[in-house]
Amino acid sequence: MKSIIKTLALVTLVVFFTLSFTTIDGDKKEIKIENSKVVWKGYKVTGSHEGTIAIKTGSLTFEADRLIGGEFEIDMTTISATDLEGNWKSKLDGHLKSDDFFGVETFPTAKLVFTSVEASGKNAYKVTGDLTIKGKTNPVVFTISVYGNKANASIKIDRSKYDVRYGSTSFFDNLQDKAIYDEFDLVTDLEF
Template sequence: MKYLILIATFFTTFAMAQNKKVTSSTINWWGYKVAKTAASSHTGTIDLKSGYFVVKGKSVTGGSFVFDMNSLTSTDLSGGTLEKFNGHLKNGDFFETEKFPLASYVITSISKSNNAAFPFMINGNLTVKGITKKVSFPAKLTLGKVLTLESDKFSFNRQDFNVEYQSAMKDVVIKNDIDMKINLTAN
């Protein structure tokens, strides 16, 4: 009897939570020189390799997302300048994608925020270059047949993840903040 109760509890708990796989994503980033203006910035995208949300009842309670760092690309440059800049981002100057091809984000909690446009705060752990730090961002969450997450633009400090240009003088002219905006759809 004890084992039947344990099995029933396991299946009840399992049935209450389900994973919804991310089926489409748009992830944009912005990097800036010290004068944080549109004219002194670079913009780009990064692809999501995989991801899912954990849903219990009518609430999103968690999730995990893996970013393909080799997909990191600039959208404000073209031709040879684009190739050179993308190589610069991916080599030892910044993200070292050969050594660290993946980054990840794991949702640890979701809370309400006072922002009417983005009423939720997504709290979690971002891992870049093998370093994990807490990063939170405001978002809209919609849960129906399809689950959507749309973040407001948010920042994280690249220095926290050892994403730094190897020349100290040149790193001084680059703003520490990297801005991101994330849109995910899951079924």
């Protein structure tokens, strides 16, 4: 009887220590790039512009049906206006890719890594993540909703934190009607 108790205790200790030092990675679901979309919208004193930008790679991680993580890489070279055509579109696209804005030649990608995910309602999660643009990383907080194999989120980003200076009243005075607001929006529709 003593040997059975000792064996059970030993097995319990082995299982306890094995589980204590084993990380659970969860079920990583790759984003279907061709069926997913990221729309940006920037605001200025005299109006706004909007467009799209492509996801290079991305995944959401689940434990059972609960979201526990995510990671995305954005192809900054694909930034494009959708509210303009012709020469005006070409000029804005080129300017957004230049060093005045996102400097895509030096910084061709941006990255978002979820650092904390908390359930905030049915199918909704409050996410804190590290967003890297132009080599600068800052925390962002947003809500993501997940329904089946689809998810959507809206993120407000302060470009001044990433040294995106052009037309910013955080860096320049007397811009008047040439000012471009620091905050811009990203709206994502994801399929995985």
